[in-house]
Amino acid sequence: MTDRLHPALIAFAVLVYFFLMGPLVIVIGAALSDTGYLTFPPQGLTLHWFERIFEMSAFRRTMVTSFQVATVSTCCALLIGIPTAYALNRYRVQLPGWLSTLFVLPVLIPEIVLGFSLLRSIQVGVGLPVVSTLIIGHTLLVLPYAVRVISASLASFDFSIEEAAVSLGSPPIKTFFTIVLPNVRAGVIAAFILAFITSINDVSISLFLTGPGISTLPIQILAHVEQFFDPVIASVSVLLMVLTVIVMAVVERTLGLTFLAK
Amino acid sequence: MTTPLILCNLTAHYGATKVLDDLSLDVGAGELVSLLGASGCGKTTTLRLVAGFLQPTAGTIHLGETDLTRLQAHKRNIGLVFQNYALFPHLTVRDNVAFGLKQRGLAGAERTRKAGEMLDRVGLSALAERLPGALSGGQRQRVALARALVIEPPLLMFDEPLSNLDARLRVEMRVEIRELQRANRTTAIFVTHDQEEAFSISDRVAIMEAGRIRQFDRPETLYSRPANAFVARFVGFENLIPLTVTARDAGRISAEGEGGIDMTLSEEDLGPIPDQFILATRPDGLRVSNGDHGIPARLGLRTYVGRAYHYQAETPAGHLIASGTLGQPRDGGETVCLVAEPEQCCILDHEGAS
Amino acid sequence: MVHGLKGWMMAAPATALVVLCLVLPVSATIAATFYAGGGPFDLYAAFLSSGFRRTVLWRTLEISLITTVLSLVIGFLTAYVVSRAPPRWRSALIILAVFPLLTGVVVRSFAWLIILGRNGIMNNLLVWIGVDGAPFTMVYTQGSVIVAMVYLFVPLMILTIVGVLENIPDDVIEAAQSLGATPVQTFRQVIFPLAVPGLIVGSVLVFTGSFTSFATPQLLGGDQQMMMGTFLYQRAMVAFDWDGAVTVSAIMVAVTLAVVIGMTRIAKRLNPMTT
Structure with a gap:
């Protein structure tokens, strides 16, 4: 042009x-x-306001909680999401069409409604502890990233190389780890990063699943802003931006920047 | 509608790499010229320069009296047929064909009539209201052709238009393209990497390599009298044997090469032969003989190619491919002499060797 | 069948999680709206008979629609420039759009609080240059919510539309040019019609995102500009009116699903690439 x-x-x-x-x-x-x-x-x-963050125990605690919840829920989502993505691609013909639609639901259903429903049914109804419900909520939230991003990598994966490995004597499970997984590495990394960032930044689900004892960083920020208007929040925001920059740098190193656009 | 196309000293770069090097080409009015070469030889670049999608770093492009060199692409009035057809997926077949007419400000009724006529000519009237997505490859190709022809351009250009079709359809379509081009007497450029396609369809063919034209001639000439080693190899003269003339006797030439090569050739068959030359032969032009005159060779693998056997042969002139009759199969390891068959040979200047 | 079983086994944990912890709880929430009141539709009737609740619903629809239209226009024009920029610039521009997207909603909404707040940058600036009547109340207005929402969603729109524009093959655009279409004609007759399905997809993302948003209306709208998300929170966690909360939830799900399903169906019909 x-x-x-x-x-x-x-x-x-x-x-x-x-x-x-x-x-x-x-x-x-x-x-x-x-x-x-x-x-x-x-x-x-x-740099005073950055020091202030760490003097305030609420921020310190919620930061740790956010990291823990994001790590655990992202790992859970990948653990169950990778086999699902594999099954959806490999056994496409044998599995019903609605199954892949099922994994779009967490995106389709408003997060805030999901958060409220988890509070209503799981936390209050079943009586699961706050932390478990929070992790379940975040796992649901990030599961679509695991399934969809890895599905996208698998869509361009030639399953005949897996068959080639099996024909050369590699057992199926080993083949999955030595042949399939390395070839969708980029997808797994991208899914991990997107899921982690989404979980760290989540408000709408955590909103209902946190209490006085346990809270996440974004919820703490919201609560703090409503009471005080000081630059501590700005410094926390800068820390979160630094995290984003680090994530983008990692993506750039491992996958190249074009990956970000997808 | 017959206008010549003249490319003069065109040079083009992609970034810092030179992709076209001082290329000149005259395409006569109503002539169909193919640009033939491997990918990266500059043939598509040449086409994109003429179409106006690329700007040359030097040189000019003239279509008849008009200087196209700096004209914007949409003002050039060239009919282009793309490799992937490039049909507008959101427009029906009829609207695709009428698109160019619409840009030229033709009224609706006139557009429909002209597009309809053109669809008749390519045999697609029945599919006029379909979207391109619902067509087969051959049908899309016809729409692309109709769309380029309907604007009655003084120049038609084809960018590997048949490479996505199966073999049978490819032959059918190239006949069709040639007939339509002949009927309109439109000047045409045809880009392809398929030698058979280029030779069968073109008035003249430009064989390209590394951004230059290596030879521009009628297909018959290219096939029998390549000008240099590159073109010779390209048209199937796989054996290149450097020789020196030792004696001339009324058109009978005796020549020698390294390692006891000793050949007798006739200028009557091969044209004038310089003192230093290269004998280029196709496999069928180098025959296994029982005599002791020619190129001493040790035969290797034998392959059956239908009309004859081909032999991999180790000779003082390097690795050659020779042929032998079906009646007398030879085994690997046999030592024989190879002699030249003039119909499948040609003479190259020593300078043209590179 | 054996293959089918293998597939099911691999998908089972994730399927169970989604069914047990998403489908069932959300269905229970929606079901509750039909039995919690006296008659099956009493809760909806109560919702619609309250002027305040109608206003919240209407305001949410209005803000979402304005946000969508503004994001669409801004996003489309910007995406067009990005997609046509030289390769190096293009990737830089894409990264600059991804960065805010990966920065959380809270941070990005908070930024506008700093700008528009009573002691914010904007008012400081206006006071400093001596504008009459400054400082103004800019926050907790519909305008502030819309500005922050547009800010939130423009990057998403840019990235979606850049993807769509890049899917239009170069040779189709070149074909239009070779047939004599000027840049404006090419845009109107080829690029725009081919982009429409993508524009619809982007608009659906922005509309549903705005319609169900929480952090932005909470920070910049407050109680004065309550939207469905903040209202749901207020019903559930402040007023402990769970009947109200389930009703709001059900309406949000219904609107979201209706918009997503309806619009994707239209987009699919308009998409010539898939037929």
């Missing part, structure tokens, strides 16, 4: 990107500002 883009269109796109990046830059500015609130023009710079 040799025709040029209209300059007005380019200018518009530049403005949109300013709109996308501006607020995040402002959050960083707020986190580093040395006044107790946000001023314009900005005053001096400080």
